[in-house]
Amino acid sequence: MSAAxxxxxxLTGVAVVPGEDPFEKACAMAALGCDGGTVVHDLRVDRMRMAAVFAPEVVLEQAMAxxxxxxxxxxxxxxxxxxxxxAVHLTWEGGIRVNGARCGRMRVTxxxxxxxxxxxxxxxxxxxxxxQTEADPGLTLDITALRDEGCAELDAVELLESWARHMLVWINRWEEDGNAPVHAEWMGLLTGVGAPVERGGHSGTFLGVDDRFGMLIRDSETTHLVPMSSLVGETR
Incomplete structure (x- = not known):
């Protein structure tokens, strides 16, 4: 792993001190008025964690993009x-899947x-x-880590830097063209479409997402919308 x-x-990078959660640190910094574009990070041998602070100029439902x-x-x-x-895919609620297995998560507040x-x-x-830090990774076949999926040479610093650059590209596309290009790209990465789902008090088939990324659930009678803003604070 290289240096800083x-x-x-x-974007402005902020490294946490040992023991700090970058997500909680970012929330605390945001509450104190730090600039949007602050990226708080914690890169270790066994895991990487990062959190980005945004200063929305639109309502929450739009900012959830x-x-x-x-x-x-x-x-x-x-x-x-x-x-x-x-192969990397995403779940609607923020899960990350690599080669089909769970490999980290996203969260938002x-x-x-x-x-x-x-x-x-x-x-x-x-x-x-x-x-993987489990005593016996073979017992958790649905959970994986990047090094177990062919990424042994991956440098966490390079991945963090690359994420920052790609994130900015997509922010610019969103600002210029709205939700449409983000929606199209995300739908190609989204897992679980067509499968049974329970979310927001509804159960049925996950049909996909609306133009604001809300989950569409079809039961035997109608289609329900679970807005993406319902994820705010859910996994904090």
Whole structure:
């Protein structure tokens, strides 16, 4: 692993002290008024964690696009650095899957959770295991780590830097063209479409997402919408 990561001009990196959670640190910094574009990170031998602070200028339901934007950025970054046989997919609620197995997660929270209000800040966090730390990884076949999936030579600093660059690319596309390109890219990475699902008090078939990335669930009578803003704070 190389030294300190280098970020594009619009982003500022902040390394946590040992024992700190980058997501919680980012939330605390955002509450104190840090600039949007702050990326808090913790890179260890066995895992990498990072969290980005955003300063939305739109209501929460629109700002939630930053969750798929960060996920797409991570998939693009890992795709650029990992061997070509490594497949990365995302779940609607923020799960990361590598070659079909669970490999980390994303989470999101904001200063306010009202969907129609502009939040003072929004934070998206990503954590990914590099090495499995379970006593017997063979007992958890649905859980994996990047090194187990052909990424033994992957440098966490390079992955963090690549994620930052790809994330900025997708933020720019979102700002210029709206949700459409993000929606199209994310749908190609989304797992679970067509499968049974329970979410937001509804159960049925996961049909896909609407134009604001809300989950569409079809039961025997109708289609229900679970807005993406319902994820705010869910896994904090």
């Amino acid at each position: 990561p280098t970020f594009p001009p619009l 930053m969750l798929p934007v960060c996920g797409i950025g991570f998939q693009n970054a890992l795709g650029a650095l990992a061997p070509p046989e490594v 904001a200063a306010q959770d009202a969907p129609d209000a502009v939040p003072d800040w929004l934070v998206v966090g990503i954590e990914v295991p590099l090495i």
